[in-house]
Amino acid sequence: MAAKTPKRYPETKVLSRNFDVDKAWTFDVARQRGAYRSLEKALGSMTPDQVIDEVKTSRLRGRGGAGFPTGVKWSFVPKQTDKTKYICLNADESEPGTFKDRYLMELDPHLVIEGCLITAYAVGASMVYIYVRGEYPLSIERLWGAIEEARKEGFVGKKIAGRDFHCDVVVHSGAGAYICGEETALLESLEGKRGHPRIKPPFPAVEGAFASPTVINNVETLAHVPWIIENGGAAFAKQGIPPDPADPRSVGSSGTKLMGVSGDVQKPGVWEFEFGITLRQMIEDYAGGALEGRTIKAVIPGGLSMPVLTGDELDVKMGFDDLKAAGSGLGTACAIVMDDTCDMVQACENIAHFFADESCGQCTPCREGCHWMEKIFHRFDAGQGTRSDLDLLENLFRQIEGRTICALADAAVWPLRSIVRKFRHEFVAKMSPDEQRAEAEARSARQPAGVK
Ligand SMILES: Cc1cc2nc3c(=O)[nH]c(=O)nc-3n(C[C@H](O)[C@H](O)[C@H](O)COP(=O)(O)O)c2cc1C
Ligand code: SF4
Structure with missing residues (x-):
């Protein structure tokens, strides 16, 4: 388990009750416990x-x-x-x-x-x-x-x-x-x-x-x-979060969960909490928050395969339904933190590369689509991306999601689409001056009259 830090949220030890016990992996100690x-x-x-x-x-x-x-x-x-x-x-x-x-x-x-x-x-x-x-x-x-x-x-x-x-x-x-x-x-x-x-x-x-x-x-x-x-x-x-009484299909998020934090934080680790701790509490109170002098830009709350939340969206409870309502998902409840030094275009290239590399190749949208996405992100990073590439990416996301044998392809789309939408400005910043001008014009044309 991670080093001890001041705790503000009660830890309930169901799964981790033996983690600090010497040799708990041996039969004699485990049996005694x-x-x-x-x-x-x-x-x-x-x-x-x-x-x-x-x-x-x-x-x-x-x-x-x-x-x-x-x-x-x-x-x-x-x-x-x-x-x-x-x-x-x-x-x-x-x-x-x-x-x-x-x-x-x-x-x-x-x-x-x-x-x-x-x-x-x-x-x-x-x-x-x-x-x-x-x-x-x-x-x-x-x-x-x-x-x-x-x-x-x-x-x-x-x-x-x-x-x-x-x-x-x-x-x-x-x-x-x-x-x-x-x-x-x-x-x-x-x-x-x-x-x-x-x-x-x-x-x-x-x-x-x-x-x-x-x-x-x-x-x-x-x-x-x-x-x-x-x-x-x-x-x-x-324990945890009860079902939503307003939703007859809700089963809530009961019990405890091993939750983790890795990436740009002071003390990455794994802890056991009842569902209901917020993502911010976990990152700041347990993982020690952002590195010295840095701020948190984005967090994927559960592994890589979930939509990203921005640094302003962290006051959400760690629970299946709460994270879904916030536009993301619990996934594995092991959050990946990216600070303000993280280049989101490069992050996308990296994520797309991972999924392209791990695709088993049976389904065309996944096999071809993940590589296309990787190539497009690479183009952006090389300063050659265009506004129509962003449209092409949206088209690819639509053509991939829900059209494959397994969820690996969806798992690729979810973080990538959310990053492209929430951090569009970082993609635009890497475009040519002409493309940036066209983007600025299109933006002001989209805004209602009187809004600057
Ligand atoms: C690409 C991909 C990778 C997965 N990797 C894991 C994994 O490493 N461990 C795991 O428990 N479930 C993984 N899953 C989910 C499993 O398919 C399955 O839903 C899970 O093992 C069911 O167990 P649970 O109901 O106890 O969560 C993965 C799913 C996908 C689509
Ligand atoms: S979606 Fe799943 S089954 Fe289809 S190619 Fe990708 S990894 Fe293979």
Whole structure:
């Protein structure tokens, strides 16, 4: 965890309760701190359906980016099937600026394994795959170590905790492709194929790994499950931001979240908060604010794949609905901060390059579009961009968004479009004098009479 700073917002330790405990990744220490008690409780006194109901009551939403209600996802897994059911834990953590799941896997791997096993019990799965990005060697080592310890102690394998529940757990290491964090690309990769996303439906809950029912969840999502089973879904639902009573479809943002800050701040780090802390509180009170003598120009609140907020838009609560209403999104809740030295044209070129490089190439709008965008941004940076290039970019954003197999292409459009719109002046500043004059004329023509 990051260095201690004066705190103004209560930290609630659900996931991070063992982060500061010496050797909490070993079975003995973890067990003393309560590891596998929730699993024993679930196996000993709850039916699988009761476990699912408890998670539904908690209103836990996926922590991998999309925020889908976890209990609802589990209930899509067919109960009657001859096929083996699987749990795939998405530990690819490939989103730029995001390094929260890593804390859980390195510092509390038994919590992660326990969450997976309770999930397996709830949906009737007998095999757990933990798909970890290859660049996380310590996570892989700690998870394997914990699996072997848990197996020795009777918590992995046959007759878990002496009950009639059998489930194995293995770690599968990825080869470092961003796209393999997308759930169906992850499944392809797990099966030994190229990480190409699949067309949905069928959804993994019905047809996932090896064409069998599969629950895919993020590491942090399933790490919440032991606490929910121990304390009850209602206690979890009391934390964070409640549903909006004016919106019958709102489920709010319940519980706590590992949130991070990186980029142009004094003390980058990861902390656990209940939903509801503002982006500004997190950046200023915990990450130490902007670097000496600098001001914050822009922030992407959750990884790279969300629309940018300007330095004036930071008083928004960290929550699924609040950030959406502010024109952005929670994403991974790991914010990337850019200060006034950041050249937004170059930032766009960099972002477009990342997505062009990571595109799997199956869909034309993504494969071609990300490269086009990168080339256009490069043109601007070289002083050759024009006003019609800005129109062309808007056209590209429209032609890419929502027209591809997976959300990687949307994830490219969202930050880029918001930067082009909110920082248009930086693009104009790099145009030729003639183009700048034309832009100024067009602007004054757009303004109502009398406005200077
Ligand atoms: C390009 C792309 C990359 C993704 N990378 C990750 C990732 O690294 N980790 C993750 O948990 N989810 C990632 N996701 C989201 C997953 O597809 C999926 O929604 C998530 O694992 C579901 O788990 P949750 O419901 O617990 O959030 C990615 C999605 C896309 C489109
Ligand atoms: S959107 Fe991009 S990454 Fe996703 S399937 Fe299509 S080409 Fe591949």
